[in-house]
Amino acid sequence: EGVASLDGTTLDPDTFAWFPPGDSYALTAAEGTSLLVFEKQYEPLPGVATPQRVTGSLSEASREPFLGDPDAMLATLLPVEPAFDMGVNVFTYQSGAMLPFVETHVMEHGLYMKQGQGVYRLGDAWYPVKAGDTIWMASYCPQWFVAMGKEPATYIYYKDTHRNPLFPGLPAEETT
DSSP states (O other): OOOEEEEEEOOOOOOEEOOOHHHHHHHEEEETOOOOOOOOOOOOOOSSSSOEEEEGGGGSSSSEEETTEEEEEEESSSOSSSTOSSSEEEEETTTOOOOOOOBSSSSSSEEEEEESSSEETTTTEEEETTOOEEEETTTOOOOEEEEEEOOOOEEEEEEOSSSOSSTTTSTTTTOH
């Protein structure tokens, strides 16, 4: 397993970082190191200050059972605040656990299978997925997941948040 450092500090395998626009940093990685990067242009929100850099570890992230199901744990990596224009979360399912319903989102988003395996439904198609696979989901694409196999299934996903897709510059909660 490779080694990476951020501003001279060695990163643990489950370290994460969010960088605000214009932030200056030194990220180095040894040959053979894998980094997962979600890159997007920051969308400022009028009257809301751009947040500072956020770093942390998945092992210390807030976790809670998704809709009360202890077999489907959701870890939130970034603060759930309007200043952040994206959410990055980690879902861990015990074998047999699943999303309790088919979801549809207004925003496109993507995920990376970190561990385990399962079946992901996109629209009317069903796809077996395993550690190392990636999925990009279109807006309004019905989706659903079930974990299968002998170990938990974990995926990390990104989606736009706190921005109104129909009215740029307004918070997602406002419509005019």
